Amino acid sequence: MTEQNHALPDADSFDPSASSLAGRVDQAVMDELLSIRSSIDNIDATLVFLLAERFKATQKVGVLKATHKLPAGDPGRESAQIERLRRLAEEAHLDPAFAEKFLNFIISEVIRHHEAIAEGHQASIAQA
Numbered sequence: 191m192t193e194q195n196h197a198l199p200d201a202d203s204f205d206p207s208a209s210s211l212a213g214r215v216d217q218a219v220m221d222e223l224l225s226i227r228s229s230i231d232n233i234d235a236t237l238v239f240l241l242a243e244r245f246k247a248t249q250k251v252g253v254l255k256a257t258h259k260l261p262a263g264d265p266g267r268e269s270a271q272i273e274r275l276r277r278l279a280e281e282a283h284l285d286p287a288f289a290e291k292f293l294n295f296i297i298s299e300v301i302r303h304h305e306a307i308a309e310g311h312q313a314s315i316a317q318a
């Protein structure tokens with residue numbers, strides 16, 4: 191059967207036991223490491239799915255902003271998001287500086303997408 195699972199495109203090729211440590215550490219240690227890594231793999235997959243959903247939502251915001259000629263960035267909204275995420279991070283024992291950096295990283299990519307959508311929108315209007 192060559193049927194692909196499109197929800198997890200790399201499910202067949204991913205080797206969860208791939209490691210440069212193979213054969214260099216005690217088997218019991220390796221087993222424990224692989225067991226912890228299995229949770230890490232689940233979390234990483236979830237992050238990818240969550241990010242994909244977030245970008246689907248921001249894509250809609252980008253179209254709305256382009257249609258109504260609104261600026262790509264909204265610094266007031268960003269300040270509120272950062273303040274909230276820093277608080278949530280503290281409660282979750284995650285470094286708030288890291289949470290802020292991570293959000294800023296995502297938002298800067300979103301703004302890049304918004305600008306590309308706006309350019310495409312303007313070009314399509316100019317052509318009509």
Ligand SMILES: O=C(O)C(=O)C[C@]1(C(=O)O)C=C[C@@H](O)C=C1
Binds near residue numbers: 251252265296297301
């Ligand atoms: O909510 C918006 O207005 C968005 O464009 C989304 C978003 C975000 O990714 O959360 C991105 C850019 C803005 O500066 C603020 C927030």
